[in-house]
Amino acid sequence: ELWSHLVCVQSSVSLSSYIIAEENVTQPTEDVMVVEGQPTTLTCLFYTTNQSPYLFWYKQLANGKPMFMLRKDKFGTGETATEFKDRFEACLNVTAKSASLTIQRLQLYDSAVYYCALRPTVTTGYSVPLQKL
Structure with missing residues (x-):
C-alpha cells in the first residue's frame, strides 16, 4: 500500500507520508487552511x-473504511x-509526477482522511479485492 493521507478537521488539514521501496507518494504541504464553501x-x-x-484517490470518514473516489490514468478518462x-x-x-484532487464548494461533511495511492488499495462494494499486496 503506497499512499499519503490528509486529515481534514473543520478548517485545517494535517498529513503524514508513507514511502515504500521503489514507489512512493508524498504530500508536499503539511498544513492547508480550508474555507467552507x-x-x-x-x-x-x-x-x-x-x-x-494509475493514480487513485480514497476518502475515509472517522471510524469508517476507505471509499474509492476516483482513478486517473495517463491515457483515457479514468473512473469516478x-x-x-459532482464536486x-x-x-x-505524469511528467511532473504530481496529482491533484480539487473539491468544489467545500462542506463540513467533506472532513475526512483523503488517500492518494499508486495502486488500488480497497475493494468496491460488490467485488473481490482489486489487488492483493
Missing part, C-alpha cells in the same frame, strides 16, 4: 518507474465513483 486542492507528488501510472462526480475532480501530470 470555497474550492480546495490537495496535491500528491509520486515516484514510480511505471511510464503509465457516482457520489464524487470532485482530479488531475494527473
